[in-house]
Every structure is written in structure tokens, then in C-alpha cells.
Amino acid sequence: xxxxxxxxxxxxxxxxxxxxxxxxxxxxxxxxxxxxxxxxxxxxxxxxxxxxxxxxxxxxxxxxxxxxxxxxxxxxxxxxxxxxxxxxxxxxxxxxxxxxxxxxxxxxxxxxxxxxxxxxxxxxxxxxxxxxxxxxxxxxxxxxxxxxxxxxxxxxxxxxxxxxxxxxxxxxxxxxxxxxxxxxxxxxxxxxxxxxxxxxxxxxxxxxxxxxxxxxxxxxxxxxxxxxxxxxxxxxxxxxxxxxxxxxxxxxxxxxxxxxxxxxxxxxxxxxxxxxx
Numbered sequence: 001x002x003x004x005x006x007x008x009x010x011x012x013x014x015x016x017x018x019x020x021x022x023x024x025x026x027x028x029x030x031x032x033x034x035x036x037x038x039x040x041x042x043x044x045x046x047x048x049x050x051x052x053x054x055x056x057x058x059x060x061x062x063x064x065x066x067x068x069x070x071x072x073x074x075x076x077x078x079x080x081x082x083x084x085x086x087x088x089x090x091x092x093x094x095x096x097x098x099x100x101x102x103x104x105x106x107x108x109x110x111x112x113x114x115x116x117x118x119x120x121x122x123x124x125x126x127x128x129x130x131x132x133x134x135x136x137x138x139x140x141x142x143x144x145x146x147x148x149x150x151x152x153x154x155x156x157x158x159x160x161x162x163x164x165x166x167x168x169x170x171x172x173x174x175x176x177x178x179x180x181x182x183x184x185x186x187x188x189x190x191x192x193x194x195x196x197x198x199x200x201x202x203x204x205x206x207x208x209x210x211x212x213x214x215x216x217x218x219x220x221x222x223x224x225x226x227x228x229x230x231x232x233x234x235x236x237x238x239x240x241x242x243x244x245x246x247x248x249x250x251x252x253x254x255x256x257x258x259x260x261x262x263x264x265x266x267x268x269x270x271x272x273x274x275x276x277x
Contacts, residue, residue, distance in 0.1 A: 001026075001087065001098050001099065001100065002026050002027060002028050002097065002098065002099040002100070003020065003025040003026045003027060003099065003100055003101065003270070003274055004016075004020055004025060004026075004027050004028075004099055004100065004101045004102070004103060004267075004270050005027075005028045005029075005030065005088070005090050005097060005099040005101075005102050005103070006020075006027065006028070006029040006030065006102075006103045006105060007030050007078050007081070007090070007102065007103070007104050007105060007106055007210070008029075008030075008031065008032075008104065008105030008106045008107060008241070009029060009030075009031025009032075009033075009035075009058065009073070009105075010035055010036070010037075010058070010105060010107055010241060010259065011057065011058075011061070011241070011256050011259040011260045011263065012105040012240040012241030012242075012259035012260065012262050012263035012266075013029055013031070013103065013105030013240070013241070013263060014029070014058065014061040014062070014065065014263070015061075015259075015260045015261075015263030015264050015267070016029075016103050016105065016240060016263035016264065016266055016267040016270075017029045017065050017071050017073070017267075018061070018064060018065050018068070018071075018267075019263070019264050019267035019268065019271075020070075020071065020267045020270065020271065021065055021067075021068025021070055021071040022068065023267075023271050024068075024070050025070060025270070025271060025274070026070050027070060027071045027072070028071075028072050028073075028074065028097065028099070029065075029071065029072070029073045029074070030074055030076050030077070030078055030090070030092060031073065031074070031075050031076070032075075032076070032077035032078070032106075033075060033077075034107075034207065035054065035058075035107065036107045036108060036109070036110065036242060037054045037123065038054075038123075039122055039123030039124070040054050040123040040124075041053055041123070041124060042136075043057060043132070043256055044131075044132045044133060044135070044136070045131050045132050045255065045256070045257070046256045046257055047257070057256075074092075076092045076093060076094065077092065077093065078090055078091065078092055078210065079091045079092065079093070080210065080213060081102055081104075081210050081213070081214055081237070082213075082214075083214070083234060083235070083236070083237075084098075086100075087099055087100045087101075087236065088100075088101070088102045088236055088237065090102060100236065100273075100274060101236045101237070101238065101270045101273065101274075102236065102237050102238070103230070103238045103239075103240060103263070103266050103267070103270065104210065104211070104224070104232075104237065104238065104239045104240070104243060105239075105240050105241045105243075105259075105263060106206070106207045106210065106241075106243060107207050107241055107242050107243060108204040108205060108206055108207055108242045108243055108252075109204065109205055109207045110122075110128075110202035110203070110204050111202055111203040111204070111205070112126075112200060112202050113145065113170040113173075113200055113202075115145070115170060115173050115174075115175065115176055116174075116175040116176070117175050117176035117177050117178075118176045118198075118200070120176075120178075121176065121178060121183060121198075125178070125182055125183050125196070125197040125198065126176070126183070126197065126198050126199075126200060127197065127198075127199055127200075128199065128200060128201065128202060128254075129254060129255070130154065130157050130158055130161070130199060131255070132255065132256075133197070133199075134157075134158055134161045134162075134199075135161060136197070137161065137162055137196040137197045138161050138162070139162070139163055140162060140163055140181075140182070140195070140196035140197075141162060141163055141164040141165075141166065141194070141195045141196060142158055142161075142162040142164070142165055142166070142195050142196055142197050142198065142199065143165075143166045143167075143168055143183075143185055143193065143195045143197075143198040143199070144158070144165060144166070144167045144168070144198070144199050145168050145169075145170050145173060145185075145198050145199065145200045146167070146169075146170070146199070146200060146201045147169040147170055147171065148201055150201065151167050152167070154199060155167050158199070162196075166193060166195065168185065168187070168193070170200070171188075172187055172188050172189070173185050173186070173187060173188070174186045174187060174188050176198070179194060181196065182194060182195055182196040182197060183195050183196075183197060183198055185198065204222075204242075205222065206222060206223065206224065206243045207243070211224055211239075211243070214232075214234050214237060215233075215234065216232045216233055216234055216237065216239070217232065217233035219245045219247075219251075221245055221251050221252060223242075223243055223244060223245035223251070223252040224239040224243050224244050224245065225245065225246075225247070226238070226239050226240075226244045226245065226246050227246055227247070228246050228248065228265065229265045229266060229268065229269035230244060230262055230265055230266030230269060231266075231269060236273075238266040238269065238270065239266075240259065240262035240263045240265075240266045241259040241262055241263065242254055242259065244262060
């Protein structure tokens with residue numbers, strides 16, 4: 001019986017493991033190897049690690065966690081999580097595991113607009129978050145490929161950063177290709193626009209079937225509904241990182257720093273629940 005099983009080896013799950021390890025709680029982290037920022041070469045807006053490769057962040061985190069002998073990390077995917085009377089059962093390809101608490105840090109999957117060539121540049125010259133990737137295009141033109149009501153606000157945020165901001169509807173872009181210093185947007189009217197980078201709004205979904213199988217309550221956004229400490233509607237199950245949205249926020253907070261904070265808070269809540277129990 002583990003005190004906690006963490007599902008997901010991104011920043012939220014790794015921070016939860018570190019916090020539980022420091023409290024000497026028997027913890028297992030299961031990492032499927034699927035990461036939302038898997039194509040990103042440089043992570044930004046994270047204090048002391050601005051510009052570091054996310055893969056290197058994960059490697060460093062694992063090395064730090066290895067110092068705590070109550071924490072085990074396995075590279076394995078989870079098929080199901082079930083609630084039982086005195087805990088939870090987690091099924092992986094090697095059998096079943098039992099825990100008093102489960103922290104879901106499985107992240108979300110992005111679906112990009114169906115523009116040929118766009119996906120090949122996702123995480124590099126095509127991004128979603130101006131806070132994470134905007135500065136790298138400073139002093140050069142950028143495109144906001146977005147037809148939603150948020151396009152104008154995103155363009156306004158980028159104005160102090162970029163030399164020009166072009167708002168283009170996804171339906172007006174025929175294809176995207178790379179250039180020596182950025183992107184070329186080939187438009188449906190036969191013209192082309194060269195920019196340093198483009199910002200798009202992908203459609204995201206919570207990754208995996210575990211959430212639905214457990215019957216976790218969702219927010220209108222589709223994220224898992226939690227309290228500020230990551231507690232979900234099912235006792236003993238916590239959700240952190242991109243999949244989680246507490247009631248006091250208008251939506252999930254997609255950032256490394258927020259994911260790390262959420263992982264720490266959920267781990268604190270788990271330790272407190274074990275003491276009370």
C-alpha cells in the first residue's frame with residue numbers, strides 16, 4: 001500500500017513527488033512519457049530556469065527526487081484507477097497497485113487548427129502562450145492565427161513585444177512553412193506573409209480515460225473541478241497541473257510555475273489527510 005501514487009511525470013507530478021518524499025511518504029510516480037510540451041525545446045517564464053529544455057527540467061527533477069528513498073519512479077502507463085473501501089487501485093501493464101491517495105497529473109492533449117505545416121513548427125515558431133514564448137519574437141512581426149473573441153486581446157498583449165502583429169483567421173491560411181528566421185503563412189488569397197512566429201489557440205482535451213471512469217466532476221471548461229488544494233469530487237483523488245481548475249479561477253492555468261505550485265499543494269493536502277486518517 002503506497003501513501004500516494006502520482007500519475008504523470010511532468011512538472012506538477014514531479015513536484016508532488018518531491019514534496020511527498022521530503023515528508024518520508026511511500027510514493028510511486030508513474031510516467032507514461034507523454035508530455036504536452038514534448039515538442040518544446042526551451043521553456044520560459046520559470047524562475048531560475050528561463051530557457052531550459054523541458055526534457056532537461058524533467059531529468060534534473062528526477063535526479064533531485066532520487067535523493068529521497070521513499071519515492072519510486074516507474075516509466076509506465078496507467079489503464080484504470082478504481083476506488084475501493086480503504087483506498088484506490090491503480091492498474092498498469094504489470095498488475096495492480098494500491099494507494100491511499102492518487103494524484104492525477106496527466107496533462108492535456110492539444111489539437112491544432114488543420115493547417116498544413118502548422119504542426120511541424122508547434123512548440124518552436126508556433127506557440128500558444130505569449131507569456132511563455134512571446135519575448136523570443138521581440139522586435140519582429142508575429143501572427144495571431146485565431147478567429148475567436150480572444151484574438152484582439154492576444155494581439156494587444158503582443159504589441160509591446162513585436163514590431164507588427166497580424167491577426168489572421170485560420171480559414172484564411174492555406175499552409176505554413178518554415179523560413180531561415182521564422183514562418184511563411186501562405187494565404188488563401190494567393191499572397192504570403194513572413195513572420196517570426198505565430199500564436200494559435202489549440203483545442204485541448206483532458207488526456208486519458210481515467211477522469212471519466214472515476215466520474216470526476218468537471219468544470220464548464222472541461223477541466224477537472226478541484227478545490228485550491230487539488231481535491232476532486234472523489235475522496236482520495238487529486239488533480240493538478242493543466243487538467244485541474246479550482247472554482248476560484250476562470251479556467252485552468254497553463255504554465256509550468258502554476259503546475260509546480262499545484263503539485264506541491266496537492267502533496268501537502270495528501271500528507272495532511274494521512275495524518276487525520
